[in-house]
Amino acid sequence: MKSKKIWITLVILIMMLLVPLGKVNAASDGYLQKIKDKGTLVVGTSADYPPYEFTVKQSGKTTYVGLDIEIAKKFAKDLGVKLEIKNMNFDSLLVALETHKVDAVISGMNPTPERQKSVDFSNVYYRGKQYMLINKKDAALYKNIHSFKNKTIGAQAGSLQYDLVKKQMKNNQIKGLAKLNDLVIALESGKVNAVAMEEATAKAFAQNNTSLKVINPEFNVDSSQTGSAMAFPKGATSLVQAANKTIAQIKKKNLINKQYIPLAGKYMTNNSKKNSMWNYWTYFAKGIEHTLIITVVSVFFGFILGVLLALLRLSKSKLGKVIATAYIEFVRGTPLMVQVMFVYFGIGAVIQSLPALLAGIIAVSLNSAAYVAEVIRSGIESIPAGQTEAARSLGMSQTLTYRYVIIPQALKNIWPALGNEFITLIKESSIVSIIGVGDLMYQMQLVQSATYKGVIPIFITMVIYFVMTFGLSKVLGYFEGRMKHA
């Protein structure tokens, strides 16, 4: 249903190599007892997927709702514990499960054989049909999969629908994007002629956007491939059994169709009724707050660490040189996104209580330090040797020489490059949204899925980022002006 990229699997594999496997529990697994002991069930979800899970604002607070959330609530109630929802990117959910950041995952997830290799699934609790979303004006043209010829069909990359379109609509183009919201934008702007998606989701979009319509294109679907189930850590049989009990009750009373979906629909209608951006300013404010916190703290530690690395790299110590160079090369040679995931899931597997925000800050600081170190090194090396010689000939120690002669001049030379790095940091910090840190990018996605408006939140976010970077650029310019001499 939702995308699962290949490299995520790679990251998992690497982490499995690095993280000791001692956490795999035996058959009498004790998972259930552990949750009862701590009194809280932590459930991971990706709350951008109505009607399964999404967010609404209730009396100023962001609340997670949707049919999956209702199921999770019932499950927690049946266990007699409190429910805690952890929201993160869909891609990160299984890793979070394997590294015990969450006890369970409920996120409209298909129990595919591939996923079953790494986690255990409950019984399927809901099975929707595979639908398509089209523009209403095309309703006369498109009835089923055979009405399309040489058209472009959108589907979430790596999803079941993507496979279906590829195999069963061969005389058409397929366009895969990561986010449903982006696909719907593409549909509205005519970039694609239809978007294949799961029934409940398609209906939700159509309900909230009068220019869209759902059709049942009659894909030929193998029922074993569809349906949503809860995921648990491998070997957590006690939890799977407990979940199956809850699911059996839900099915018996037909709670999903009778209660959960209508409730989700009501939330969605409410959302779309008040989906003016003004109603969501607190989302953006929260996002700005987090983005600024991450940036400021990371600039601070990144700079300090960067100076140390630069000095180490320039030092006479061979070992120091090797360490600094290796660090810089490694960090520059790997994507920040992977580093963020590694810190959160890899280091987080050792230190269980590592919050996502802190993990994000650590990763971004460590990343920035490598770049800052190179900028500082180039700055220091740009100062003529005569400056050092003059200072040393006056009896100044190396430390005094650096502090009063070299660094002030180097700082002036590298100020534009350093400013560039800080501005980049504001933007790059958006990557932490994948581990569920509530930065601006993350909030934008929440607003998108809550309001069914794709472009406006992007535009607002873009403007906010620009205002922040432009402001910073002005501040840096002011200090640059003050440093200019003669």
Next chain:
Amino acid sequence: MPNMIEIKNLEKSFGDNQVLKNITEVVKKGQVICVIGPSGSGKSTFLRCLNVLEKPSAGQIIFEGQELTHISEIELNKLRERMGMVFQSFNLFPNMDVINNVKLAPLKVKKDMEEEATQKAGQLLEQVGLADKAEQFPLSLSGGQQQRVAIARALAMDPEVMLFDEPTSALDPEMVGEVLKVMKDLAESGMTMIVVTHEMGFAKEVADQIWFMDEGYIQEKGAPDEFFANPKTSRAKEFLSKIL
């Protein structure tokens, strides 16, 4: 006169290139030595070995009884305070104004009080004729003015010996005189000086001794009158015939 600097069997190599080959000399207190010789003869390296800006490959430098080549960084810093150095390219700190260039080392190394350091820096700038430039930044001064500030900066540490590394070579001709004048005044005040220079007029007039260097050796030394009138070695003769 007591010995100020003793140089014993000094050698210096950069890789396979031996620049200084077994130099043994003595500089006495109050002496003005002018080191002359063709480019590449090792004059600058020799001077830079004296305060260990270049670490000698072999031999000893003994400054007022203390050996310099095998001491700790901290002790070396202490000794450098007492050996002023003036560079061909001035090397003023462009990030601070003239008076702060002069004050920096007294304040941070000697831990002088601000007032005392300011007063003394003012006097030194007066001495080199630049009292009115105290608030300016180095790059707004002419080469001759910058070099005079550099001399004042070195003097601010009350050195016992001053090393000059071709102090006028980077200057336009009309600026050379003002710098040489300051150096001459300094020599007359009794400062021990070692000057690497191409200014033969200055050497003739001010030096107590000329050291003629070529190919990593001090080939010949003597009083200026005698050296310039009757050089003994063929190399010195050849050198002088080219420049005079």
